[in-house]
Amino acid sequence: MTNARKNDRRCIATGAVLAPNAPALRLVLDPQGRPGFDIRGELPGRGAWVGANPADLEKALEKGNLSRAFRQDVSGPEDVEAFITSVRHHLGQAVLARLGLAQRSGALVTGFEKTREILKGAQAALFVTASDGAADGRQKLCRVITAKGEDLPILGCFTGEELSRAMGVSNFIHGVIKKGKPAEAMAMEMARLGGFRVINPFSGE
Secondary structure, eight states, X not given: OOHHHHTSOBBTTTOOBOOTTSOEEEEEEOTTSOEEEETTSOOSSOOEEEESSHHHHHHHTSHHHHHHHHTSOOOOOSOHHHHHHHHHHHHHHHHHHHHHHHHHHTOEEESHHHHHHHHHXXXXXXXXXXXXXXXXXXXXXXXXXXXXTOOOOEXXXXXXXXXXXHHTOSSOOEEEEESSHHHXXXXXXXXXXXXXSOSOTTTTO
């Protein structure tokens, strides 16, 4: 995606200018003129931007907003709720794919003891924990984060099976992504997904 395209984004639902680092979705038209979701924001042709949340997306999918954005007669999807559900699913898959890349690049450290050691230091950028993991272990690691006075992002909305499959490991429960480009890319994907589902269901434990 070019800088020009990043800097020229206005939500077709609200009219608000979307900052380059703001979580946003790009809509495009398929060959039949039907709206679709451009997960990477890189497909050729005219696109329309919308804030990454269900309310803005639902409004953006109204016929009038789509037609104005694409400067032609465009009808919204027949089942708007199914479209939004599909977007939510693809955003979740994008986060899991980023985790797989982080694993293969060496940016993701797994296992309770290794995770705790990284959390104690200054390298941690993101704590990853399975939604169905034992509460005791998760809470011990969260206390390490709290003791440092840090507001470390926590990804806890996926099951151990989902995380294990994404990373090509077995029995994943806890892990941490170290600071660097993989963590920065993950932060953007999480911000978009966070508009559609709770990323950290353990907040306030």
